[in-house]
Amino acid sequence: MTAQPRQAAAFPVSAAEFAGLHARVRRRAAPGIADRGALDNITPRQVRAAADEVGSGLTVTMAAPVETRQGPDNPDPCRHVMTGAVMGGIKASGLQFARDRIAMNVHGDADSHLDALCHVIFDGTLYNGVPASGLTPDGATDLTVGMASDGIVGRGVLLDIPRLRGVPWLEPGEFVTGDELAAAETAQHLRVGQGDLLFVRVGHRRRRDELGPWDTTDARAGLHPTAMEFLAERKVALLGGDGNNDTAPSTTEGVDFPVHVLAVHAMGLHLLDFLQFEDLVPVCEAEDRWSFLCVIAPLRLPSATGSPVNPIAIL
Incomplete structure (x- = not known):
């Protein structure tokens, strides 16, 4: 299937339309009082059923390598320095230890990371109406990464939109609709269901690897906000993308990151941003299957709004 590019400017969402969309997906997601x-x-x-899907036992990462070089999409890169024996000199005999120190901007535009439910503030509140007053200089008190401290394990499903369109990647500014998600299901012979960990490939990482990084603040491919109705209807448990899931420029009047607002604030979906699927796609194609056991283990950062992450697909 080859489709015409879909640009944000061609399918705008007004403030009133977005408010209605927010209310609809929130209602369908049916948030509870004190849930995850x-x-x-x-x-x-469902976890046991996902484990039963394991066939070859092959494991594949969906994380991008952590970036330590500055670039147009990564002005504040991870800082990795060696400490210990390397700094003091390596002796010819006896025991020494090489050590490291790492500091990073968790919510950057290059490194793979998880967004906790306290990451998005919209109209003064967090997900499920939780007051944003719990966000302090010392950390967050509610809806933190700690909610996923036991890990996220389930059936992963990868929908490959460039494959559906017959292109290597979506160009920055293009978006994915709910109809395309459904079409990708059909083309890949599967159905997204309740509790699935849904991953949507737009080809961001392949484009970046082949053409070089660019300023993703102004231009990137992602989901159209209306595509979130597909996720709400299917009651998926998580959304991950190889971009940051939102299109730029924004499709929505007055909201720069509408998918983040709908996913995190309205639906309670943890987001995985800036993954890479280029290792996984050829394996899925070779095995002719696009679902797998998926294991995600965020760091135990009890007051943090996000975490570096390395999701593993087990086929």
Whole structure:
């Protein structure tokens, strides 16, 4: 299938339309009083069923290598320095240890990371109406990465939109609709269901690797806000993308990151941003299957709004 590019400017969402969309997906997601958001859509039975999908036992990372070089999409890169024996000199005999120190901007535009439910503030509140007053200079008190401290395990599903369109990647500014998500299901012979960990490839990482990085603040491919109705109807547990899931420029009047608002604030979906699927796609094609057991283990950062992450697909 080859489709015409879909640019944000060609399918705008007004402020009133966005408010209605926010209300609809929130209602369909049916947030509880004291829950883990959409992660509660995953049941132990579904985890066992996902484990039964393992065939070859091959494991594949969906994380991009951590960037330590400055670039147009990464002005504040991870800082990695060696400490210990390397700094003091390596002796010819006896025991020494090489050590490291790492500091990074978790929510940057290059490194793979998880957004916790306290990451998005919209109209003064967090997900499920939780007051944003719990966000302090010392950390967050509610809806933190700690909600996922036992890990996120379930059936992963990868929908490959460039494959559907017959192109290597979506160009910056293009978006994915709900109809395309459904079409990708059909083309890949599967169905996204309740509790699934949904990953949507737009080809961001391949484009970056082949053409070089660019300023993603102004231009990137992602989901159209209306595509979130597909996720709400299917009651998925998590959304991950190889961009940051939002299109730029924004499709929505007055909201720069509408997918983030709908996913995190309205639906309670943890987001995984800036993954890479270039290692996984050829394996899925070779095995002719696009679902797999998926294991995600965020760092135990009890007051943080996000975490570096390395999702693993087990086929």
